[in-house]
Amino acid sequence: MSTAVDAATGTPLPAVGAAERRTSRSLWRRVLAQRPAVIGLSILGFLVLVAIFADVLAAYDPEKSVIGTEAAQFAKARAAPCIHALGCPADRPEHLMGLDGNVIDEFARVVFGARVSLLIGFVTVGGAILVGLVIGAIAGYAGGWVDNALMRLMEVILAFPALLLSIVIVTILGAGLLNAMIAVAIVAIPIYARVMRASVLSVREQDYVTAARAMGDSPIGILVRRVMPNALTPMIVQGTLGIGTAILEVAALSFLGLGAQIPTPEWGQMIGREYNNIQNAAHLIFFPGVALTLTVLGFNLLGDGLRDAFDPRLTR
Amino acid sequence: MIQFIVRRLIASIPVLLGVVIIVFILVRVIPGDPCTAMLGEKANAERCAEFNARIGLSQPIPVQLGIYLKQVFTLDLGTSTMFGRPVTDLLAQRLPTTIELTFYALLFAIVVGMSLGILSASRRNSAVDVGSMMVANLGVSIPVFVLGLVLAYLFAVVLKGTPIALPGVAAGRLSPGFRFESIAVAWGMKDLAGPPRAVLDFISNMYTINGLVTLQFGLLFDALRHMILPAVALGTIPMAIIARMTRSSLLEVMGLDYVRTARAKGLRGRVVLFRHGLRNAMLPVVTVIGLSIGGLLSGAVLTETIFGLSGVGLTITQAITSRDYAVVQGFALFVALVYVVVNLLTDISYGYLDPRVRPS
Secondary structure, rough: OHHHHHHHHHOOOOOOOHHEEEEEEHHHHHHHOOOHHHHHHHHHHHHHHHOHHHHHHHHOOOOOOOOOOOOOOOOOOOOOOOOOHOOOOOOOOEEOOHHHHOEEEEEHHHHHHHHHHHHHHHHHHHHHHHHHHHHHHHHHHHHHHHHHHHHHHHHHHOOHHHHHHHHHHHHHHHHOOOHHHHHHHHHHHHHHHHHHHHHHHHHHOEEEEEHHHEEEEEEEEHHHHHHHHHHHHHHHHOOOOOOHHHHHHHHHHOOOOOOOOOOOOOOOOOOOOOHHHOOOOOOOHHHHHHHHHHHHHHHHHHHHHHHHHOOOOHHO | HHHHHOOOOOHHHHHHHHHHHHHHHHHHOOOOOOHHHHHHOOHHHHHHHHHHHHHHHOOOOHHHHHHHHHHOOOOOOOOOOOOOOOOHHHHHHHHHHHHHHHHHHHHHHHHHHHHHHHHHHOOOOHHHHHHHHHHHHHHHHHOOHHHHOOOOOOOOOOOOOOOOOOOOOOOOOOOOOOOOOHHHOOOOOOOOHHHHHHHHHHHHOOOHHHHHHHOOHHHHHHHHHHHHHHHOOOOHHHHHHHHHHHHHHHHHOOOOOHHHHHHHHHOHHHHHHHHHHHHHHHHHHHHHHHHHHHHHHHHHHHHHHHOOOOOHHHHHHHHHHHHHHHHHHHHHHHHHHHHHHHHHHHHHHHHHHHHHHOOO
């Protein structure tokens, strides 16, 4: 959304150039003034780093058992964590979070899980936003019965408890990570469609949109350059909160055996496979559980912070 | 007011119909032959022909929809392949557990959530406030199944053998040795039959109520002990949301002119807080409580699975693993309908509490 593009089309903008840049910079400052947002950003920054450097951090393959590569007396299913710095004998191979039920290094799985979960969150919400944008734009532009039909459909989707509708959709599509993501995305579409439709309706009759239309801008051009900037703020806030929810729901589906399948290192699936062994292998619940909670907490804190920063009523 | 209620009722009819139609579409798009999907291993050519004729699969789609709507309205949700009995029967048997669980979860959420919120708001920016809001932030972020397992580990594994140990993972609803019988039997009405008996049996399945009304306090306490961890795990997310909403709403109200007037009159702080503040701060809290019931229904699937409570949620997960589609869809439809009705009631109560919401 740079000014160069708009200069090229030669149409006037409601808010242009330096002023726009200045507000966005002060917005950024307002976000950073919120303690929760900063904590959220730090958590997410840490997770992104873990996801990027997963190969460096993990000494073991997250999908291969250590049987055969390690002495048989150590390579046992659900072995407790062995940390040399905390007094684990040096002749034992080090496994920071122990071994899981398939004798795979749990630390490697938790670390690679960050990559899987962040990917799940961004792809799921990205897909939902994309479809939501299209539906909301069509509904807002077309009006009449098209608008009515689409928005009633969105209302019906919202009438189901989210996890339950995704469960039903996955039973139809078949268990699997991609299908779980599709199911969670479908359930999330209405939120973004509503935001987009509201933005379209709020600017449709504005003078600058009429002006752009008079100057021969295509409907798509108007949508991208005049309507979308208005929808951007609520989209960012909803999207940030939505990523946390999406990760949570895919994890819940995986926990139930409907999402990610073995050997994909996905936290919900890891917990789901081992929770019956909580008596003797609590570490297999604890570490992925903490990772999952931390990720969702990060997105929630950042989303709340963004919402407060963008809310004009909360100027301090 | 009545006009408002009627208008809201009418407005929710399309949504209810939409829910039924969506489930109908979902049932039809199951890959493979619906006959084998519904009948499972019992499917053969003869049975399939009979099955297809019965549910009208040879008819055009609109006719099929009509048949399906009729089935739903006559409470015929098909037959469970897993249990070999009507889905509605199964629902009636499993529902009491879920009602009990969500009731205690909601009770926990409201009592603890509102207390935390009031405490935070009345001591803004104190250590209590910061601590409560940290709990609330963590509470909305921790997945139900992670919290449930952490609680189970703490109270059933770590504290095992101590008096405060509680039943943990897959513990079910009662300890071994405890039996439950219908309230009708306990009240000496063994021969009762028909709808009254069915209603009594339904209520009997809520063990804490059963224990209470039949004066079997051992049963009551054992059932309660089994309910504590699941209820806390399930109720934590709404608890956190209620706490945050109570705090922000109360802070907003306490800054209004009439609260200042009340203070200026010389009323004590507590009177101002509860009489003038809390009363008016309750509106958004009521909405949040109503809206969180949908989350409770979703969370019940996970909570019941972990703790082995044989309610609606556990039945759904069992049905998924044994590909019992009739149960999955029938139960999903039921829960969605409950959800719509609860939202409707929330809306109406909001209109009742705040006249401004009512359209004149």
